[in-house]
Amino acid sequence: MxxxxxxxxxxxxxxxxxxxxxxxxxxxxxxxxxxxxxRRSIENQLPGLLESLSDAVGAGRGLQEAMMEQGRTTPGVLGKLLTETLESSHSSSFDAALSAFASKTRSSQVQRVVVLIDTAIQQDAPLQNILADLAMDYERLNDLMNxxxxxxxxxxxxxxxxxxxxxxxxxxxxxxxxxxxxxxxxxxxxxxxxxxxxxxxxxxxxxxxxxxxxxxxxxxxxxxxxxxxxxxxxxxxxxxxxx
Known part of the structure; x- marks a missing residue:
């Protein structure tokens, strides 16, 4: 036929x-x-991750500990990449692990967030407020994009x-x-x-x-x-x- x-x-x-x-x-x-x-799946999960990190940091946990915990509980590619990258950070610095995580996601949103978090850590800025603001901003951005x-x-x-x-x-x-x-x-x-x-x-x-x-x-x-x-x-x- x-x-x-x-x-x-x-x-x-x-x-x-x-x-x-x-x-x-x-x-x-x-x-x-x-x-x-x-990439869009990762970016849609990003606001929820930032909000959870803000709550964890506000409860007195360290950023690295909070990110490790959220990486294990966050489903999908974002949680898997975050867990794999932080587990490999034992042989490198936390800043290097964050940079590696951002590059693995291949997402401009994640890369901007990592740069802002790194800058906030260096300047001893209030991470809880910054993470909460980033979560709201990127949630609105992703809603408009979707x-x-x-x-x-x-x-x-x-x-x-x-x-x-x-x-x-x-x-x-x-x-x-x-x-x-x-x-x-x-x-x-x-x-x-x-x-x-x-x-x-x-x-x-x-x-x-x-x-x-x-x-x-x-x-x-x-x-x-x-x-x-x-x-x-x-x-x-x-x-x-x-x-």
Whole structure:
């Protein structure tokens, strides 16, 4: 069945070539998505960790002891990284362990927090108040970021679905219904032109969607996939409807 489907596009090898390239590039686009989800998971847990540290420091515990305890009780990647880094701090200084923890998270939020904590320790500032203020600030920041990402992600997905899937299928239905090849209409050049148009439109739509979500560089991996998908959908739907 798959080979029969592919044989239907023997006269347009560019589509098949682009589809293979798209699958390969899509595989390269998966790691950035996984990394971003990991980073956002860490950043969403950060305010809760800071609030717990503020309470522990206010109860008279040392910062390192409080961080070790919170690392063991905090679920997810954040707690695991914090515990592993602090356990290795026995052979190095606490400041070096904090810096290593910040670099392992690969999060700009965590790195800024670590710098502020390190500065507060050096200046003997009240850690409890600083940690509490940081927890409130980053909780508000993450709430705004999550709301913005949710709204823009929905709009970006709608753009991709309409331009790359909905529009090619709609035009293919019209062409196949009113100019079917089985009735003698010669529309090969027309189909080639329109399939190339949908490929370009899909590339533009995917890039616009990525730009809206602030992930245009990551979306570049998916451009060949969406280009080939729109072309295959158009040509395949025309063949199915018009013969």
């Amino acid at each position: 798959i080979f029969d489907f592919l044989e239907a596009f023997n006269d347009n090898m560019f589509v098949l070539f682009l589809f293979v390239i798209g699958i390969a590039c899509a595989a390269g686009g998966i790691p950035p998505i996984i990394e971003r989800n990991r 709301k913005r990402e949710s709204e823009l992600s929905g709009r970006g997905i709608l753009i991709v679905l309409f331009v790359c899937i909905g529009l090619p299928v709609l035009i293919a239905f019209i062409v196949g219904l009113f100019a079917p090849a089985k009735s003698g209409y010669q529309i090969n050049e027309f189909n080639t032109t329109f399939s190339n148009f949908f490929a370009v439109a899909s590339a533009v739509g995917a890039l616009v969607s990525g730009r809206m979500m602030g992930r245009m560089r990551d979306m570049l991996w998916w451009v060949p996939f969406w280009m080939s998908t729109s072309m295959l959908l158009y040509l395949g739907a025309v063949k199915m409807i018009g013969g």
